[in-house]
Amino acid sequence: MVLMKMKFPFEKRMKLAQGLWLLSWIATLAGAFTFTLGCFLKTELRRRAEVMDNTEIHAVPNTLMIVGLASLGINYFAGRMCQDALDAGRFPRWKTFLQPYWGVSLLFTLLMLTTVIMSYAMKGNLEWSLKIGLKNGIRFYKDTDTPGRCFQKQTIDRLQMEFQCCGNTDFKDWFEVQWISNRYLDFSSKEVKDRVKSNVDGRYLFDGVPFSCCNPSSPRPCIQDRLTNNSAHYNYEHQTEELNIYIRGCREALVNYYMGLMNTIGAAVLSIFLVQSSVLVSLRYLQTAMEAVAGQENTEIETEGYLLEKGVKETIMEYVTPVLVFLQLNQVGSEDAEAGETPAK
Secondary structure (H helix, E strand, C coil), X not given: CCECCEEECHHHHHHHHHHHHHHHHHHHHHHHHHHHHHHHHHHHHHHCHHHCCCCHHHHHHHHHHHHHHHHHHHHHHHHHHHHHHCXXXXXXXXXHHHHHHHHHHHHHHHHHHHHHHHHHHCHHHHHHHHHHHHHHHHHCCCCCCCCCCCCHHHHHHXXXXXXXXXXXXXXXXHHHCCCCCHHHCCCCCHHHHHHHHCCCCCCCCCCXXXXXXXXXXXXXXXXXXXXXXXXXXXXXXXXXXXXXXXCCCHHHHHHHHHHHHHHHHHHHHHHHHHHHHHHHHHHHHHHHHHHCCCCCCCCCCCEEECCECCCHHHHHHHHHHHHHHHHHHHHHXXXXXXXXXXXXX
16 A cells, blocks of 8 residues: 555656755755764763763764764765756666665664654763762862872862852762862861861861852852851851852752753754655655656656555565565574584584
Protein backbone atom coordinates (compact mmCIF):
# COMPACT_ATOMS: atom_id res chain seq x y z
CA MET A 1 0.00 0.00 0.00
CA VAL A 2 1.46 3.32 -1.13
CA LEU A 3 1.74 5.78 1.76
CA MET A 4 0.69 9.46 1.36
CA LYS A 5 0.40 9.59 -2.43
CA MET A 6 0.14 12.98 -4.19
CA LYS A 7 -0.21 14.07 -7.82
CA PHE A 8 2.48 16.33 -9.31
CA PRO A 9 1.86 18.17 -12.60
CA PHE A 10 5.00 19.48 -14.36
CA GLU A 11 4.65 22.99 -12.92
CA LYS A 12 4.21 21.66 -9.39
CA ARG A 13 7.31 19.47 -9.74
CA MET A 14 9.38 22.45 -10.87
CA LYS A 15 8.12 24.60 -7.98
CA LEU A 16 8.85 21.76 -5.55
CA ALA A 17 12.43 21.44 -6.87
CA GLN A 18 13.03 25.19 -6.68
CA GLY A 19 11.51 25.56 -3.22
CA LEU A 20 13.38 22.52 -1.94
CA TRP A 21 16.66 23.89 -3.30
CA LEU A 22 16.17 27.03 -1.20
CA LEU A 23 15.07 25.01 1.84
CA SER A 24 18.11 22.71 1.55
CA TRP A 25 20.46 25.71 1.73
CA ILE A 26 18.57 27.04 4.76
CA ALA A 27 19.02 23.59 6.32
CA THR A 28 22.74 23.72 5.42
CA LEU A 29 23.10 26.98 7.36
CA ALA A 30 21.11 25.40 10.19
CA GLY A 31 23.58 22.48 10.19
CA ALA A 32 26.48 24.92 10.52
CA PHE A 33 24.61 26.62 13.37
CA THR A 34 24.11 23.21 15.06
CA PHE A 35 27.85 22.55 14.85
CA THR A 36 28.54 26.00 16.34
CA LEU A 37 26.13 25.32 19.22
CA GLY A 38 27.94 22.05 19.93
CA CYS A 39 31.33 23.82 19.97
CA PHE A 40 30.00 26.54 22.29
CA LEU A 41 28.50 24.04 24.76
CA LYS A 42 31.67 21.93 24.65
CA THR A 43 33.76 25.00 25.47
CA GLU A 44 31.49 25.99 28.37
CA LEU A 45 31.66 22.47 29.84
CA ARG A 46 35.45 22.32 29.50
CA ARG A 47 35.75 25.65 31.36
CA ARG A 48 34.31 23.95 34.47
CA ALA A 49 35.98 20.56 33.95
CA GLU A 50 37.85 20.90 37.26
CA VAL A 51 34.59 20.88 39.23
CA MET A 52 32.99 18.00 37.30
CA ASP A 53 33.55 14.39 38.24
CA ASN A 54 32.96 12.83 34.79
CA THR A 55 32.63 13.77 31.15
CA GLU A 56 29.45 11.87 30.26
CA ILE A 57 27.63 15.17 29.84
CA HIS A 58 29.95 15.89 26.89
CA ALA A 59 27.88 13.39 24.88
CA VAL A 60 25.44 16.25 24.13
CA PRO A 61 27.91 18.70 22.51
CA ASN A 62 29.83 15.86 20.82
CA THR A 63 26.63 14.58 19.19
CA LEU A 64 25.64 18.12 18.18
CA MET A 65 28.96 18.62 16.39
CA ILE A 66 28.69 15.27 14.57
CA VAL A 67 25.09 15.92 13.54
CA GLY A 68 25.92 19.46 12.43
CA LEU A 69 28.75 18.29 10.17
CA ALA A 70 26.61 15.46 8.75
CA SER A 71 23.79 17.92 8.07
CA LEU A 72 26.12 20.02 5.92
CA GLY A 73 26.79 17.05 3.62
CA ILE A 74 23.20 15.79 3.58
CA ASN A 75 21.75 19.15 2.58
CA TYR A 76 24.51 19.91 0.07
CA PHE A 77 23.61 16.78 -1.88
CA ALA A 78 19.90 17.55 -1.47
CA GLY A 79 20.51 20.92 -3.16
CA ARG A 80 22.42 19.27 -6.00
CA MET A 81 19.58 16.80 -6.57
CA CYS A 82 17.07 19.63 -6.68
CA GLN A 83 19.10 21.36 -9.39
CA ASP A 84 19.20 18.18 -11.48
CA ALA A 85 15.45 17.66 -10.98
CA LEU A 86 14.89 20.72 -13.19
CA ASP A 87 16.28 18.63 -16.06
CA ALA A 88 14.63 15.21 -16.38
CA GLY A 89 17.65 13.88 -18.26
CA ARG A 90 20.11 14.51 -15.41
CA PHE A 91 18.12 13.28 -12.41
CA PRO A 92 18.40 9.48 -13.14
CA ARG A 93 22.16 9.56 -12.40
CA TRP A 94 21.30 9.89 -8.69
CA LYS A 95 19.35 6.60 -8.64
CA THR A 96 22.15 4.38 -7.27
CA PHE A 97 23.15 7.05 -4.76
CA LEU A 98 19.72 7.55 -3.24
CA GLN A 99 19.33 4.35 -1.19
CA PRO A 100 22.49 4.86 0.93
CA TYR A 101 21.70 8.58 1.05
CA TRP A 102 18.30 7.91 2.65
CA GLY A 103 19.86 5.53 5.17
CA VAL A 104 22.49 8.07 6.27
CA SER A 105 20.02 10.98 6.25
CA LEU A 106 17.45 9.19 8.40
CA LEU A 107 20.14 8.02 10.82
CA PHE A 108 21.52 11.50 11.46
CA THR A 109 18.07 13.12 11.52
CA LEU A 110 16.99 10.68 14.25
CA LEU A 111 20.29 11.33 16.02
CA MET A 112 19.43 15.03 15.98
CA LEU A 113 16.12 14.26 17.70
CA THR A 114 17.98 12.08 20.21
CA THR A 115 20.25 15.04 21.01
CA VAL A 116 17.20 17.17 21.79
CA ILE A 117 15.95 14.51 24.23
CA MET A 118 19.42 14.17 25.78
CA SER A 119 19.71 17.92 26.35
CA TYR A 120 16.60 17.80 28.57
CA ALA A 121 17.35 14.44 30.21
CA MET A 122 20.95 15.03 31.40
CA LYS A 123 20.08 17.08 34.48
CA GLY A 124 20.51 14.19 36.93
CA ASN A 125 23.87 13.21 35.44
CA LEU A 126 25.06 16.83 35.46
CA GLU A 127 23.97 17.37 39.06
CA TRP A 128 25.74 14.21 40.26
CA SER A 129 28.93 15.11 38.37
CA LEU A 130 28.96 18.60 39.92
CA LYS A 131 28.16 17.27 43.39
CA ILE A 132 31.29 15.07 43.41
CA GLY A 133 33.46 17.55 41.51
CA LEU A 134 32.64 20.51 43.76
CA LYS A 135 33.09 18.38 46.87
CA ASN A 136 36.61 17.48 45.72
CA GLY A 137 37.30 21.07 44.68
CA ILE A 138 36.43 22.39 48.14
CA ARG A 139 38.44 19.60 49.79
CA PHE A 140 41.56 20.47 47.75
CA TYR A 141 41.09 24.25 48.03
CA LYS A 142 44.01 24.59 50.46
CA ASP A 143 46.48 22.48 48.40
CA THR A 144 48.11 25.41 46.60
CA ASP A 145 51.54 23.73 46.88
CA THR A 146 50.42 20.32 45.59
CA PRO A 147 51.18 19.59 41.89
CA GLY A 148 47.95 19.17 39.94
CA ARG A 149 45.93 21.09 42.54
CA CYS A 150 47.78 24.40 42.76
CA PHE A 151 45.10 26.23 40.72
CA GLN A 152 42.14 24.68 42.56
CA LYS A 153 41.83 27.64 44.95
CA GLN A 154 41.78 30.12 42.07
CA THR A 155 39.19 28.02 40.22
CA ILE A 156 36.83 27.83 43.20
CA ASP A 157 37.23 31.52 44.08
CA ARG A 158 36.52 32.65 40.51
CA LEU A 159 33.58 30.26 40.31
CA GLN A 160 31.98 31.56 43.52
CA MET A 161 32.40 35.19 42.49
CA GLU A 162 31.17 34.67 38.92
CA PHE A 163 28.08 32.65 39.83
CA GLN A 164 27.49 34.42 43.18
CA CYS A 165 27.40 31.17 45.12
CA CYS A 166 29.13 29.62 48.11
CA GLY A 167 30.02 26.01 48.79
CA ASN A 168 28.59 22.90 47.18
CA THR A 169 25.06 22.75 48.59
CA ASP A 170 25.41 25.97 50.63
CA PHE A 171 27.98 27.98 52.60
CA LYS A 172 28.00 25.46 55.50
CA ASP A 173 29.99 23.02 53.34
CA TRP A 174 33.07 25.11 54.17
CA PHE A 175 32.56 24.37 57.88
CA GLU A 176 33.22 20.65 57.23
CA VAL A 177 36.64 20.92 55.54
CA GLN A 178 39.97 22.45 56.42
CA TRP A 179 40.29 25.04 53.66
CA ILE A 180 43.29 26.92 55.15
CA SER A 181 46.68 25.31 54.54
CA ASN A 182 48.78 24.32 57.59
CA ARG A 183 51.54 26.65 56.37
CA TYR A 184 49.30 29.61 57.19
CA LEU A 185 48.28 28.38 60.67
CA ASP A 186 50.10 29.43 63.82
CA PHE A 187 50.34 26.18 65.76
CA SER A 188 51.75 28.02 68.76
CA SER A 189 48.33 29.65 69.16
CA LYS A 190 46.05 28.07 71.75
CA GLU A 191 42.98 28.62 69.55
CA VAL A 192 44.55 26.74 66.64
CA LYS A 193 45.68 23.90 68.89
CA ASP A 194 42.25 23.57 70.46
CA ARG A 195 40.51 23.45 67.10
CA VAL A 196 42.91 20.84 65.72
CA LYS A 197 42.52 18.68 68.83
CA SER A 198 38.74 19.05 68.85
CA ASN A 199 38.20 16.62 65.94
CA VAL A 200 39.37 13.05 65.34
CA ASP A 201 41.07 13.80 61.98
CA GLY A 202 43.22 16.59 63.42
CA ARG A 203 41.91 19.18 60.98
CA TYR A 204 41.49 22.90 61.56
CA LEU A 205 37.75 23.36 61.22
CA PHE A 206 35.84 26.55 61.96
CA ASP A 207 32.66 28.35 60.96
CA GLY A 208 34.18 30.52 58.26
CA VAL A 209 34.17 30.82 54.46
CA PRO A 210 36.66 32.14 51.84
CA PHE A 211 36.54 35.80 50.77
CA SER A 212 34.97 34.80 47.44
CA CYS A 213 31.73 33.99 49.29
CA CYS A 214 31.29 37.62 50.31
CA ASN A 215 28.35 39.45 48.77
CA PRO A 216 29.50 42.94 47.67
CA SER A 217 25.87 44.11 47.58
CA SER A 218 25.64 43.86 51.37
CA PRO A 219 25.91 47.24 53.16
CA ARG A 220 27.77 45.64 56.06
CA PRO A 221 31.50 44.80 55.83
CA CYS A 222 31.86 41.12 55.05
CA ILE A 223 31.69 38.74 57.99
CA GLN A 224 33.40 35.58 56.77
CA ASP A 225 34.53 33.89 59.98
CA ARG A 226 32.78 32.92 63.23
CA LEU A 227 29.54 33.10 61.29
CA THR A 228 27.56 31.21 63.92
CA ASN A 229 28.98 33.14 66.90
CA ASN A 230 26.65 36.06 67.63
CA SER A 231 28.85 37.48 70.39
CA ALA A 232 31.86 37.76 68.06
CA HIS A 233 30.25 40.57 66.07
CA TYR A 234 28.40 43.71 67.08
CA ASN A 235 24.66 43.81 66.45
CA TYR A 236 24.70 40.40 64.81
CA GLU A 237 22.21 37.48 64.86
CA HIS A 238 23.09 34.77 62.35
CA GLN A 239 19.76 32.91 62.68
CA THR A 240 17.52 35.85 61.91
CA GLU A 241 19.74 38.34 60.07
CA GLU A 242 20.37 38.04 56.35
CA LEU A 243 24.02 37.04 56.04
CA ASN A 244 26.27 39.18 53.86
CA ILE A 245 27.65 36.14 52.04
CA TYR A 246 26.15 34.21 49.14
CA ILE A 247 23.57 31.74 50.40
CA ARG A 248 23.02 29.73 47.22
CA GLY A 249 25.24 26.70 46.65
CA CYS A 250 27.42 26.51 43.55
CA ARG A 251 25.93 23.17 42.46
CA GLU A 252 22.49 24.73 42.15
CA ALA A 253 23.94 27.77 40.35
CA LEU A 254 25.88 25.66 37.82
CA VAL A 255 23.00 23.24 37.21
CA ASN A 256 20.67 26.16 36.52
CA TYR A 257 23.23 27.73 34.19
CA TYR A 258 24.00 24.61 32.17
CA MET A 259 20.41 23.37 32.03
CA GLY A 260 19.35 26.82 30.85
CA LEU A 261 21.96 26.55 28.09
CA MET A 262 20.97 23.02 27.10
CA ASN A 263 17.24 23.74 27.18
CA THR A 264 17.76 26.73 24.88
CA ILE A 265 20.00 24.67 22.60
CA GLY A 266 17.47 21.83 22.68
CA ALA A 267 14.68 24.14 21.52
CA ALA A 268 16.90 25.50 18.71
CA VAL A 269 17.91 22.01 17.56
CA LEU A 270 14.27 20.87 17.65
CA SER A 271 13.45 23.68 15.21
CA ILE A 272 16.37 22.60 13.01
CA PHE A 273 15.13 18.99 13.20
CA LEU A 274 11.74 20.11 11.83
CA VAL A 275 13.48 21.94 8.95
CA GLN A 276 15.64 18.87 8.23
CA SER A 277 12.59 16.59 8.29
CA SER A 278 10.84 18.92 5.84
CA VAL A 279 13.82 18.67 3.48
CA LEU A 280 13.79 14.86 3.57
CA VAL A 281 10.02 14.55 3.12
CA SER A 282 10.01 17.02 0.22
CA LEU A 283 13.02 15.34 -1.38
CA ARG A 284 11.31 11.96 -1.15
CA TYR A 285 8.24 13.35 -2.95
CA LEU A 286 10.49 14.90 -5.59
CA GLN A 287 12.42 11.67 -6.09
CA THR A 288 9.35 9.46 -6.56
CA ALA A 289 7.68 12.02 -8.82
CA MET A 290 10.80 12.28 -11.02
CA GLU A 291 11.28 8.50 -11.24
CA ALA A 292 7.93 8.26 -13.05
CA VAL A 293 9.28 10.61 -15.75
CA ALA A 294 12.30 8.38 -16.51
CA GLY A 295 12.02 6.80 -19.97
CA GLN A 296 9.08 8.98 -21.03
CA GLU A 297 9.28 10.99 -24.24
CA ASN A 298 7.09 13.70 -22.77
CA THR A 299 8.79 14.86 -19.57
CA GLU A 300 6.02 17.34 -18.77
CA ILE A 301 3.42 14.68 -17.92
CA GLU A 302 1.65 14.53 -14.55
CA THR A 303 3.22 12.04 -12.14
CA GLU A 304 2.56 10.70 -8.67
CA GLY A 305 4.81 11.07 -5.70
CA TYR A 306 4.68 9.25 -2.36
CA LEU A 307 6.63 8.78 0.85
CA LEU A 308 6.65 4.97 0.97
CA GLU A 309 5.94 2.51 -1.81
CA LYS A 310 4.78 -0.04 0.78
CA GLY A 311 3.45 0.16 4.33
CA VAL A 312 5.67 1.25 7.22
CA LYS A 313 6.16 -2.29 8.55
CA GLU A 314 6.96 -3.75 5.12
CA THR A 315 9.44 -0.95 4.39
CA ILE A 316 11.24 -1.45 7.72
CA MET A 317 11.49 -5.20 7.13
CA GLU A 318 12.80 -4.62 3.61
CA TYR A 319 15.79 -2.73 5.06
CA VAL A 320 16.24 -4.79 8.23
CA THR A 321 16.12 -8.26 6.62
CA PRO A 322 19.38 -7.90 4.60
CA VAL A 323 21.16 -6.70 7.74
CA LEU A 324 19.90 -9.66 9.77
CA VAL A 325 20.91 -12.10 7.00
CA PHE A 326 24.37 -10.53 6.86
CA LEU A 327 24.81 -10.82 10.63
CA GLN A 328 23.57 -14.40 10.60
CA LEU A 329 26.02 -15.34 7.86
CA ASN A 330 28.88 -13.76 9.81
CA GLN A 331 27.89 -15.70 12.92
CA VAL A 332 27.76 -19.00 11.01
CA GLY A 333 31.15 -18.21 9.43
CA SER A 334 32.67 -17.52 12.86
CA GLU A 335 31.30 -20.79 14.29
CA ASP A 336 32.68 -22.76 11.30
CA ALA A 337 36.10 -21.11 11.75
CA GLU A 338 36.14 -22.02 15.46
CA ALA A 339 35.10 -25.58 14.68
CA GLY A 340 37.95 -25.88 12.13
CA GLU A 341 40.51 -24.67 14.71
CA THR A 342 39.35 -27.21 17.34
CA PRO A 343 41.85 -30.13 17.34
CA ALA A 344 40.38 -33.56 16.63
CA LYS A 345 40.39 -35.97 19.57
